[in-house]
Amino acid sequence: DCVWYGQCGYQGFGHKLNCKYTGPPKPFSTLEGLQKFKEYCPSLYTGSNVRTCCSDDQMLTLDTQMGFSRQLLQQCPSCFYNFMNLWCYLTCGPNQDEYMSVNATKPYVTPKNETVEAVISVNYAVETDSAHGMFNSCRDVQSYNNLRALSFLCGEDAETCTPQRWLDYMGNSLKSEAPFDIYFSVSSRNVTINNTVLVPLDMKPVPCYKAVSSTSKPCRCTDCPKASCDFVLPTVSPLFRTENIIIRRPKNSTRVPWINKNFTSIFDITFMHQILDLQLSITNLTAEYRNENITLEDICYAPLRPDNNNCTVMSIFNYYQNSHEMLDKVALDDYGWFVVANYLDHFLYCVWDPAAAHDASKLRTPCLGTFGGPVYPSLVLRDYEGQEYWTAKALVITFDVLNGKKVKAWEKRFYAFMKEYKTLNKDLDITYFSKVTTPSN
Numbered sequence: 001d002c003v004w005y006g007q008c009g010y011q012g013f014g015h016k017l018n019c020k021y022t023g024p025p026k027p028f029s030t031l032e033g034l035q036k037f038k039e040y041c042p043s044l045y046t047g048s049n050v051r052t053c054c055s056d057d058q059m060l061t062l063d064t065q066m067g068f069s070r071q072l073l074q075q076c077p078s079c080f081y082n083f084m085n086l087w088c089y090l091t092c093g094p095n096q097d098e099y100m101s102v103n104a105t106k107p108y109v110t111p112k113n114e115t116v117e118a119v120i121s122v123n124y125a126v127e128t129d130s131a132h133g134m135f136n137s138c139r140d141v142q143s144y145n146n147l148r149a150l151s152f153l154c155g156e157d158a159e160t161c162t163p164q165r166w167l168d169y170m171g172n173s174l175k176s177e178a179p180f181d182i183y184f185s186v187s188s189r190n191v192t193i194n195n196t197v198l199v200p201l202d203m204k205p206v207p208c209y210k211a212v213s214s215t216s217k218p219c220r221c222t223d224c225p226k227a228s229c230d231f232v233l234p235t236v237s238p239l240f241r242t243e244n245i246i247i248r249r250p251k252n253s254t255r256v257p258w259i260n261k262n263f264t265s266i267f268d269i270t271f272m273h274q275i276l277d278l279q280l281s282i283t284n285l286t287a288e289y290r291n292e293n294i295t296l297e298d299i300c301y302a303p304l305r306p307d308n309n310n311c312t313v314m315s316i317f318n319y320y321q322n323s324h325e326m327l328d329k330v331a332l333d334d335y336g337w338f339v340v341a342n343y344l345d346h347f348l349y350c351v352w353d354p355a356a357a358h359d360a361s362k363l364r365t366p367c368l369g370t371f372g373g374p375v376y377p378s379l380v381l382r383d384y385e386g387q388e389y390w391t392a393k394a395l396v397i398t399f400d401v402l403n404g405k406k407v408k409a410w411e412k413r414f415y416a417f418m419k420e421y422k423t424l425n426k427d428l429d430i431t432y433f434s435k436v437t438t439p440s441n
């Protein structure tokens with residue numbers, strides 16, 4: 001039986017909650033819902049009259065929330081399949097109540113003026129081997145910027161991530177995109193939570209060196225070290241390239257005090273506008289290749305293409321969506337007199353929670369970059385003490401591009417532009433270079 005069905009109101013910033021429901025699973029009511037279910041949850045699909053614990057609109061929510069993870073993981077089909085199964089069983093599994101229980105609810109008044117219960121946290125028991133199997137199938141999946149996909153999905157470096165930490169991070173509504181808290185129990189024995197016995201879910205994960213079905217392939221060996229060569233690999237070509245700029249200011253530049261922190265001079269607002277201008281000029285550069293005008297957009301890595309063509313630009317300006325206007329945004333107190341939050345408060349929030357859709361200051365502006373992913377502070381700042389990012393002495397801007405002939409042409413234009421910029425801005429200490437990043441490192 002089910003523990004929830006359908007959606008009941010919101011929590012936080014537009015996160016949809018589910019309605020508590022104890023009863024048998026139900027069929028989908030639209031073709032769209034059914035198709036999404038078939039696409040994302042093939043292992044639960046038993047035919048067009050399949051009965052599940054998720055409504056059509058829950059499937060649409062799952063679809064919209066999956067974009068970023070899908071882009072990161074789908075290149076390794078077994079990993080993506082296992083990852084999806086975790087969310088499919090949670091959202092739709094017809095025997096939900098065996099491995100899941102509702103932990104807390106809040107009242108929700110329906111449009112028909114009935115008061116029902118909206119689920120605000122759940123317990124989810126996952127079998128130990130299943131959790132480890134899923135984790136292992138995904139742990140080496142490569143992503144851009146020399147990082148593994150897990151570095152984006154685990155909230156910490158892939159190196160230190162563990163199955164439990166991964167699940168805990170994803171289930172934490174303050175940190176990930178989870179609409180409510182999901183408390184995971186990884187166990188090989190039954191677990192009792194608030195007098196309810198849960199039988200840990202066996203998801204039957206597929207290892208990354210095996211194909212999910214006869215029509216799909218196992219993962220590449222760069223994404224799955226165990227997938228060695230019974231399957232022939234194309235010669236590994238360096239997939240990604242990054243164009244990097246590092247900028248410092250003279251030592252004696254004035255610092256920027258704000259609240260109780262002494263921000264370094266790179267956080268000076270005028271300076272930041274200047275460097276944002278530099279970044280935007282680079283985004284708009286055009287180069288010629290075989291009588292064709294190419295721009296960064298033609299060669300860049302845009303993880304959410306075709307839905308979102310914005311290039312991956314790793315820079316602190318993406319905390320402000322690369323917009324001068326967003327950088328200047330301030331929130332005033334109730335009397336419209338004092339500034340209670342500005343770009344520096346936003347910065348402090350975003351370095352702590354780069355994937356946030358909204359900061360927790362009065363600004364309520366997003367941290368997510370325009371390319372649809374988080375910007376990790378360690379990639380965009382240099383020379384800071386510990387985790388004290390406001391002490392950083394250098395800004396790093398990285399443009400992620402896909403290797404190819406067009407890139408060479410664009411790069412030439414980029415170098416020429418940077419050379420000139422350097423001569424015109426002698427007060428800045430600027431370094432720029434390209435880096436090849438092969439999927440294997």
Ligand SMILES: CC(C)CCC[C@@H](C)[C@H]1CC[C@H]2[C@@H]3CC=C4C[C@@H](O)CC[C@]4(C)[C@H]3CC[C@]12C
Binds near residue numbers: 068091355
């Ligand atoms: C990008 C990183 C930080 C997070 C990766 C995990 C994401 C994809 C996971 C974490 C929690 C998950 C959500 C948990 C609960 C629900 C409610 C359900 O009715 C629809 C799916 C939905 C909305 C899931 C969608 C996918 C989800 C948002």
